[in-house]
Amino acid sequence: MNTQEALDLLKQKGYKYTEKREHMIHFFVHENRYRTAKDLLENMEADYDGISFDTIYRNLHLFDQLGILESTELNGEKHFRLKCDHHHHHHFICKNCGVTKEIHHCPMEQINEELKQFMIEDHKFEVYGFCPSCR
Amino acid sequence: MNTQEALDLLKQKGYKYTEKREHMIHFFVHENRYRTAKDLLENMEADYDGISFDTIYRNLHLFDQLGILESTELNGEKHFRLKCDHHHHHHFICKNCGVTKEIHHCPMEQINEELKQFMIEDHKFEVYGFCPSCR
């Protein structure tokens, strides 16, 4: 996912273009790692004094729902990152800086038999620790 | 983990025996699935009118830290269940009732090479959906 694709998706779904939305997308494209609503807010405040929580949270969830962002819980706070758009994979996540590394192995392939009588809706496989620069 | 083991562990670590702690442990032994602080509070209130948040949360975190309970985030709320004490495994978790089914496959075995330069501290593999009675 890049800035243009995200803006096109918004337009295609009937959502309006705003500078703040572009700025939000740009923030995540530039960061390319897991960040909190607070991180985003602080970044936005530098350019938009008095920006509302409403704008931040509403758009975060809109983007998450549209697949522009993906989200996970990290030390009790919701974190968001730009959606990776190639094939399905999982992440190693740095507990300190939120940076990720792709893991190209999905455990679901091996367990469908074990869960035959359950209705599987979703799964999460994440590895946590410290990246080379934070260790 | 059963009630007696949990009480012994508390004693061994120098924590005092109280009826409320036994009651809490008993709640989780009996439920044997993921439950929230609120679920526990409601159950305790029936027997201990006016029980404090402090008691609930302090003990939940104490138990979590001592390995009497294990915890996970489920729809934005922390959930706790009695710690499974046999060999390492993961869980399918019912989004509706919190019931779990063990998954005897750990993806970590296959990915250590991929993450050589990272310091791995923890990992999470959970499958979400609905159990036979909730589907």
Place this chain on the structure above:
DNA sequence: TTTACAAAACGTAATCATTACGATACAATA
């Protein structure tokens, strides 16, 4: 079996992330 003391619980207020909402501003398009 009292007494002393540290730990636990109470009662309640504070915190923190998040959500909600009426009023106002703005993007899209006719």
Place this chain on the structure above:
DNA sequence: TATTGTATCGTAATGATTACGTTTTGTAAA
């Protein structure tokens, strides 16, 4: 450029969790 519905603002409300001074209680020594 007028209209209309969406986005944002400013701020209050919510809900889970944490904090804290005071009181109660479990534990072990006297």
